[in-house]
Amino acid sequence: MTQTNRQIVLASRPKGEVTPDNFRLVEAQLAPLAEGQVRVRNHFLSLDPYMRGRMNESKSYAASQPLDEVMIGGTVGEVVESKNSHFTIGDKVVGMGGWQEFQTVDASQRGVLQKVDTTHIPLSAYLGPVGMPGVTAWYGLVKIINPKAGETVVVSAASGAVGSVVGQLAKARGARAVGLAGGADKCRYVVEELGFDACIDYKQHADVRSLSAALKAECPNGIDGYFENVGGMILDAVLLRANAFSRVAMCGMISGYDGQPIPMAAPQLILVNRMKVEGFIVSEHMEVWPEALKELGGLVATGKLKYRESVADGIAAAPEAFMGLLKGKNFGKQLVKLI
């Protein structure tokens, strides 16, 4: 019996905003496994803002997603066939399976598939707080911002997969955590469920002056650390409240992903406040993953680290869910459930 694998490929590169016709759903027949290969039935696909950069041809921090190939993406799933002695049917694994229902991979390459334990941690969490987004939050917060107790840490996209972890890790280190999110529901969740000290609805602020005043109110002692996911007006407003020796971890600037200009109004503040601004990509810091995952896994397993998921249903729903993610329509980690 041959099985069908439904896949989403990149059909064309976006001109500005991503549109549905940038993607194409295709069906492929699964071939018999070769020696060393493993077949995984993907249970969840992770959708992440970084994928937008890969869709461009222009210079980004990673290789372009090739046209007509399966879109890149993190996945969790279950081994359904194995010609590799290290993997057995039923193993739960995390990998870069892409936007498709089945992943067939030579599992002898180190790190290509990682077995995970779902006794205390739900499988999908390995795509969120105990996966790449969690380690991203951990690296920026711990290695760049490195907050001291009593300092104030601000994070944009605070209800998202990365931002939600940043604030909770900051709180765990005795810092004041202030989020920025779009809409009252998200802000309420960030404070009431995630335990941030405050959350500002940036949609209520039409200009930098207004947003900066809101930050002043919620950060009475100024801002010592900022975890940047958005850019643009939000970054400008934060810089106006930055303290001497403050640190900015630049993780993403989703407000400019479609090519909009997002100038920084007053870079001289970096000098005036003797700031450190550092861009990073977590995949280039594999050395921290074990330490980070140990902390994150422990916090999730004991219920101390809260998270939320937006789950789209079925591979065909992935493009629309991804376009929604880029507009902030998701609420928490955006996943696609594939089974």
Place this chain on the structure above:
Amino acid sequence: MTQTNRQIVLASRPKGEVTPDNFRLVEAQLAPLAEGQVRVRNHFLSLDPYMRGRMNESKSYAASQPLDEVMIGGTVGEVVESKNSHFTIGDKVVGMGGWQEFQTVDASQRGVLQKVDTTHIPLSAYLGPVGMPGVTAWYGLVKIINPKAGETVVVSAASGAVGSVVGQLAKARGARAVGLAGGADKCRYVVEELGFDACIDYKQHADVRSLSAALKAECPNGIDGYFENVGGMILDAVLLRANAFSRVAMCGMISGYDGQPIPMAAPQLILVNRMKVEGFIVSEHMEVWPEALKELGGLVATGKLKYRESVADGIAAAPEAFMGLLKGKNFGKQLVKLI
């Protein structure tokens, strides 16, 4: 016999550009010394861009210069009277004597006056390559940019007191040094006298695209380190040529000192290139001064570190020389000779 001390005080704060009426020349009679005090006849006054920031009332990285008080500034001179056992008439000293002919100071406060040896190093060099500008260059280059042999370091205001040292220290570490300066004379000096690999006359470039193309030509392997003294269009052009993991030492942004907007066009490049951008003030890093001065003093004493001075004559000439400095009319370290 009482002596007259001519001083320049801050008469008013600039609105935009500095004007002559922001300063006032006053004469004060020198009072007899109290116990512990030392009187120094200032030989040279140092004029530096940071003084522009002090003239504002607005938030800067240091306290505002008070109105009607002697302008702050570094000086070198000779002890002419002493009621302090640690200082003898004839001692050569460096201190923060301000814009005046005589400094009277309680020399028991540690660090207020520093004796210097002029056997192998000219007195004025302690205001330049073996003083604050030199250590500023050293800190930004060694502690922030930290170039590896074969990397490319770019510095703006390359013929100035700080920039000239940055490039020579970069060369000494095996890096390619590329300067930016205003005018053909300065550029020729930077290459022929200071030994930079290249120098770009930014005045020949009307826009970012043109300047960026010039940087591409002179930095065929991209830019790994940038020492920022200017800001604005120059910073934008440099960022377009920045390599992955490049470092920017933010020392000054003289193009915005009169309050002009100097936005950074594409801060997302910090993320795309995983850059580190760090602002600093050398006076907050006193721990590096001994190491830095040892290297700088040795290089000057042996003639390996070249420098150039623009010398204005007499305290009354200080305001005009300072206004010239802010417009780049100086060529090398701007001093005022007071005797």
